[in-house]
Amino acid sequence: MAIADTKSATDLVEAAPRNGRAVSAAFWRVVGEALPDALIVFDDTGLILAVNAAATATFRFTEDELTRHPITLILPVGAGIERLIGDGSVESPSPVEIQCADKAGLPVVAEVAVAAADAGLGDGRVWIAVFRALSARKAADALLIEVEERLASITANLPGVVFQRVMSRDGRITYPFFTAGVRQVFGFAPEDMRVTAEGCLDVIHWADRADHLAAIRESGLSLSACTEEFRAISKDGEVRWLRGTSRPHALPNGDLLWDGVLIDVTDRKRAEQTLQMIMDHAADSIITIDVAGRIESVNAAVEKLFGYAAAEIVGESVSALMPEPYRSQHDNYVARYLDTGEGKIIGQGPRELVGRRRDGSVFALELATSEVRLEGRRVFIGIGRDITKRKETEAALRETEQRLRNIASNLPGIVFQRVLRPDGLLEYPYVSDGSRDVLGIEPAAIEADGSLFLGALAPEIRDSFLSTLRRSARTLEPIEEDLRVITRAGQIRWLRGRSRPRLLPNGSVAWEGVMLDVSERRAAEEQLTFLAYYDPLTQVGNRALFLERFTAACDRMTATSPPLAVLSLGIDRFSIINTTMGHAVGDKVLTAVADRLKSCLGDGDTIARAGGDRFLMLLTGLADEHEIMITVEQILVRIQDPMPIQGEDFEVTASIGISVLPGDGKDGETLVKNADAALLRAKTSGPGTFQRFTQEMNEGAVKTLSLQHRLRRALDQEEFVPFFQPQVDLVDGRIVGMEALVRWMSPEGMVSPAEFIPIAEEYGLIDGICEQVLRASCQLVQDWQNEGLPVVPVAVNISGRQFHQPRRLVHTLETVLSESGLAPQLLELELTESSAMRDPDTAISVVRMLTGMGLGCSIDDFGTGYSSLSVLKRFPIQKLKIDRSFVMDITNDPNDAAIVTAIVAMAHALRLKVVAEGVEEISHLEFLRGLGCDTMQGYLFSRPVPAADMRTMLAEGRRLKIPT
Numbered sequence: 001m002a003i004a005d006t007k008s009a010t011d012l013v014e015a016a017p018r019n020g021r022a023v024s025a026a027f028w029r030v031v032g033e034a035l036p037d038a039l040i041v042f043d044d045t046g047l048i049l050a051v052n053a054a055a056t057a058t059f060r061f062t063e064d065e066l067t068r069h070p071i072t073l074i075l076p077v078g079a080g081i082e083r084l085i086g087d088g089s090v091e092s093p094s095p096v097e098i099q100c101a102d103k104a105g106l107p108v109v110a111e112v113a114v115a116a117a118d119a120g121l122g123d124g125r126v127w128i129a130v131f132r133a134l135s136a137r138k139a140a141d142a143l144l145i146e147v148e149e150r151l152a153s154i155t156a157n158l159p160g161v162v163f164q165r166v167m168s169r170d171g172r173i174t175y176p177f178f179t180a181g182v183r184q185v186f187g188f189a190p191e192d193m194r195v196t197a198e199g200c201l202d203v204i205h206w207a208d209r210a211d212h213l214a215a216i217r218e219s220g221l222s223l224s225a226c227t228e229e230f231r232a233i234s235k236d237g238e239v240r241w242l243r244g245t246s247r248p249h250a251l252p253n254g255d256l257l258w259d260g261v262l263i264d265v266t267d268r269k270r271a272e273q274t275l276q277m278i279m280d281h282a283a284d285s286i287i288t289i290d291v292a293g294r295i296e297s298v299n300a301a302v303e304k305l306f307g308y309a310a311a312e313i314v315g316e317s318v319s320a321l322m323p324e325p326y327r328s329q330h331d332n333y334v335a336r337y338l339d340t341g342e343g344k345i346i347g348q349g350p351r352e353l354v355g356r357r358r359d360g361s362v363f364a365l366e367l368a369t370s371e372v373r374l375e376g377r378r379v380f381i382g383i384g385r386d387i388t389k390r391k392e393t394e395a396a397l398r399e400t401e402q403r404l405r406n407i408a409s410n411l412p413g414i415v416f417q418r419v420l421r422p423d424g425l426l427e428y429p430y431v432s433d434g435s436r437d438v439l440g441i442e443p444a445a446i447e448a449d450g451s452l453f454l455g456a457l458a459p460e461i462r463d464s465f466l467s468t469l470r471r472s473a474r475t476l477e478p479i480e481e482d483l484r485v486i487t488r489a490g491q492i493r494w495l496r497g498r499s500r501p502r503l504l505p506n507g508s509v510a511w512e513g514v515m516l517d518v519s520e521r522r523a524a525e526e527q528l529t530f531l532a533y534y535d536p537l538t539q540v541g542n543r544a545l546f547l548e549r550f551t552a553a554c555d556r557m558t559a560t561s562p563p564l565a566v567l568s569l570g571i572d573r574f575s576i577i578n579t580t581m582g583h584a585v586g587d588k589v590l591t592a593v594a595d596r597l598k599s600c601l602g603d604g605d606t607i608a609r610a611g612g613d614r615f616l617m618l619l620t621g622l623a624d625e626h627e628i629m630i631t632v633e634q635i636l637v638r639i640q641d642p643m644p645i646q647g648e649d650f651e652v653t654a655s656i657g658i659s660v661l662p663g664d665g666k667d668g669e670t671l672v673k674n675a676d677a678a679l680l681r682a683k684t685s686g687p688g689t690f691q692r693f694t695q696e697m698n699e700g701a702v703k704t705l706s707l708q709h710r711l712r713r714a715l716d717q718e719e720f721v722p723f724f725q726p727q728v729d730l731v732d733g734r735i736v737g738m739e740a741l742v743r744w745m746s747p748e749g750m751v752s753p754a755e756f757i758p759i760a761e762e763y764g765l766i767d768g769i770c771e772q773v774l775r776a777s778c779q780l781v782q783d784w785q786n787e788g789l790p791v792v793p794v795a796v797n798i799s800g801r802q803f804h805q806p807r808r809l810v811h812t813l814e815t816v817l818s819e820s821g822l823a824p825q826l827l828e829l830e831l832t833e834s835s836a837m838r839d840p841d842t843a844i845s846v847v848r849m850l851t852g853m854g855l856g857c858s859i860d861d862f863g864t865g866y867s868s869l870s871v872l873k874r875f876p877i878q879k880l881k882i883d884r885s886f887v888m889d890i891t892n893d894p895n896d897a898a899i900v901t902a903i904v905a906m907a908h909a910l911r912l913k914v915v916a917e918g919v920e921e922i923s924h925l926e927f928l929r930g931l932g933c934d935t936m937q938g939y940l941f942s943r944p945v946p947a948a949d950m951r952t953m954l955a956e957g958r959r960l961k962i963p964t
Helices: 009-015 025-034 053-059 135-157 181-186 206-222 266-281 300-306 326-340 388-410 434-438 443-448 451-456 459-475 519-533 543-556 574-581 583-599 625-640 668-684 695-717 753-762 766-786 806-820 833-838 840-852 894-909 922-931 947-956
Strands: 038-042 048-051 096-101 107-118 125-133 160-167 173-178 226-233 239-250 256-264 285-289 295-298 351-356 362-374 377-386 413-420 426-431 479-486 492-503 509-517 564-571 606-611 614-619 643-645 648-650 654-661 690-692 720-729 735-746 749-751 794-797 827-832 856-862 879-882 913-917 935-937
Touching (some): 053 107, 160 181, 181 256, 206 226, 206 239, 206 256, 266 300, 300 351, 413 434, 413 459, 413 492, 426 443, 426 451, 434 443, 459 479, 479 509, 543 564, 543 614, 543 668, 564 574, 564 583, 564 625, 564 668, 574 583, 583 606, 583 614, 614 668, 668 690, 668 695, 695 735, 695 753, 695 766, 720 766, 720 794, 735 935, 735 947, 749 753, 766 806, 827 833, 833 840, 879 894, 894 913, 922 935
Parallel strands (some): 654 690, 879 913
Antiparallel strands (some): 038 125, 160 173, 160 256, 226 239, 239 256, 285 377, 351 362, 413 426, 413 509, 492 509, 606 614, 720 935
């Protein structure tokens, strides 16, 4: 055994030879090499002769710094050698504790044992001193005290109980020791802890007692650790969870003693329960997985998502919840992660996979897997969710994004994002492809250099555009843009848009919006603006512009200003021009008249077309009414000058009505209305005349307006009824037909057709009146036929408006015939000669359509129009009706007699029947019979009579007495 293994410095010193026994070199070598304590050999003078390695380490001197130097180097200041050797006795030394010092002067407390020995190194004796540093031992003692104090503190502050349990050889269980923690945990003092007769602590919950006792007895049989886990009821009735371990060992008397610790894990248990509750109610699926990839636990969401009960999948590989190839890939990922710590799934955030349900169906799965260390074990937690709807939403979003891009690409304009930076620089981070079509600039070019868009703006709006942007950036209010741009090709285009600003984190302001290409719309708006104030045919103003100009002229008037004259001018017999020459020529005449009128205007005067052939003129700056009349006469003369149109000279005349401010009205509408009334009076006076408005004219206009309103009400009340005038055969006097003539049976009394028909034609009411008469006539004739009366065809007049709307006319006729049940052969339609000859080709086509329906057609008032024989012979009609104006003076006026004779001869030559209207005297009858006229109609036989009287005539078979 080496010297270094001895127990103390004293033992080592005593082991050294003394009293003349030489210290062998081997002894010093063994001591020097093996001794862990500092060993110093010195002589009687205190000179150090030898040291071991531990001495140099303890005192931090080198061997050379100690040997051949006095030992007082390591002794306290002022201490001499006698501190070590005392009186020099060589008896067995007693260890002393002294404070030495190291090279740095730091204290070294050591236990020193000194003994004299034969040096074997020369003459005299030597002293052997062994220094055992007490610093480590004192540190150990201090540590022990600290540990004991800490253990006591831990025991006192332990959230639980340290206890001892004893099971005697007869099986009785007692608890001889509890720490004070029972008071904190259970609310009882240690001495108040009771044990049941079965040996169970009385505080243990009754439901856990049996399992706890079983665990104790099993531990006692096997002498293995006992797992302590149970619920306890504290003194105040609170349920607490405790968990711990106790270890048994046998006592000499055969009893078993368990030393154990119970930790209060109530908070942890509640947290676990809360966590479990959270997991069970979590929307996401949560799975814990061991290093082998087996499922350790799942929450309720997993069961719902995958369709497995927890018991079915716990212990199974998590890859079973995935279809191939994800299953194999997942196993490979986990294996590689365990081997290398690298992986594509674990710790890399959510990853999109495919999940497989119990029924084999698959779904989009997002899985985030992370690793945790749990009580030294590696556990993986997977959080998954069904992202089917999200994927559908993403797909829909992508589709919507693509759709929006397509829309942006197809929009007639530019979709943009505009950013104004704090330094004032304008950028366009996004511009749609529309910039290429609208501006001729590639989107990428504008995105790279926003000044290109500014450069495309018309120069006069660039500054205002930037000012508007800056104001919007300050106020964060939306802006509406109406921009005039110039394309690369030099074209002018208009962009219109609206965008709302938003402040970006870096202080920039961004606008997202659309600027539509409204160039065509702008042109249309300008055209609409033009149409709102100008007549597109003549390029002069319209009524709206005229009234605006009139109002402006009135605003400029003062008390001494000359009067203002409003002229209403109408072209005489303009309808004849349209009928005979066509509307194209009529339009050229209107344009020429407008040009003539413009040449008559002075400064401040205005001309406008009010519609049709009517123009309005505002004359200003004329001194008085006399000068106004002179100017009007000059205008009429100027219009009468021939107008070259399509190589021909046209001579037209015009009539003018005049009203003057302030005498004839205070506002434009009144003055125009009064001038119109004067124009109507002028037209009745003959072409090329003018009339100054009078109050009597206004009364006539009021009467006309009142009559118009009454006509509309009469149509609604069906006050228009047919009167019938028989048509008589001039051979035997029989009634062979009848004409239905309209009568207005007003509640105020019958109104003359001469009074209301012109108004009805002027205001477009004649069509409705004709339809009412048509329906009533057809129904009456059918009723008479149903009664068995001898019936004859009824002739009904149709207006020119009806005739020139053939589809509506045919539809009306078909409806009336169907509703009344009347045979088409009993209905004859009369159209005026002027209506038929207005557009002969169309008229012929319409008449053929009507005769194709089985209806008869005749031309009424023949001789008053401009019929051409070449056209007339093409008409598929059956009758001509000679106008009463020729018949009334047939026996007195040779011209009328000649005209009637020619008409009858011509009609018979064309195999047409002739009906003479207005026959009132026997002489008329005899003349017509002499010509061979077929039928007459007039007062000589009967006036127009109500339906009841006409029925009587038919029932009686009344005839005209023909002179023999």
